[in-house]
Amino acid sequence: MRVVVIADETDREGGYVTERLRQLGAAVEFVDRGALPDRGEVAGEGPRVDLLLLLGSHRSAHDPRYVRDVMAESDWVRGSLAAGTPVMGICFGAQLMARALGGHSYRMAEPEVGWVRVDSVDHVLCPIGPWGQFHHDTFVPPQNAEVLGSTWHGPQCFIEETHGARAIAWQFHPEVVPEVYAQWVAEAKTTVRAAEADADELVREARRLAPQARTRAFALVDAALDYLGVEGGTNLS
Secondary structure: OEEEEEEEOOEOOOHHHHHHHHHOOOEEEEEEHHHOOOHHHHHOOOOOOOEEEEOOOOOOOOOHHHHHHHHHHHHHHHHHHHOOOOEEEEOHHHHHHHHHOOOEEEEEEEEEEEEEOOEEOOOOOOOOOOEEEEEEEEEEOOOOOEEEEEEOOEEEEEEEEEOOEEEEEEOOEOOOOHHHHHHHHHHOHHHHHHOOOOHHHHHHHHHHOHHHHHHHHHHHHHHHHHHHOOOOOHHHO
16 A cells, blocks of 8 residues: 655654554655645656545645645645545645635634544544644535534535545544644644633643544544545555
């Protein structure tokens, strides 16, 4: 199983998600978001790409400063699906996927931070959590997408099938480990204050919930691979 991960050059934190993928035998390759090569260059090297994974980012998908990079990554999403490669997105990755497939993203009035339970119509592909949240942006899903979960801040999960390939996106962070969450809290104090959250309590909660979060993330990866039809996925466990 070959997995290509698009991530910020300084934030290649796949956490529990890439940990589980590697457990299942995946070869995980990172591609820098700010300098994306043509998708065909990567897809043409070695074995076929079985899964495209888009991680979170400090960027906003609707920020004019990043329009060129967003367009390039959107081309990766559409090109991958057209070639039959399923796509998985997290946080910024979910927002970018929404835009690439016909929806859009925007800045919320206030951020969503902390460990939050999700209202869900599919407890397999979008379990209720609680899940780690740390975002000030949200998205409007594509017209043909099916929304599986939400909070009062906005949608939390959608799925879509196009060209015979499937996509799944989560606004929450199934991948985040306590150390990374603590780093986000330390580096984004303005966001924490805007959410009227207690920084120390956020970090304590991340550490307290870590064992359950890892178990939930592993189960979510397994379910997503099954839904996406990724060969060599959970049958390797």
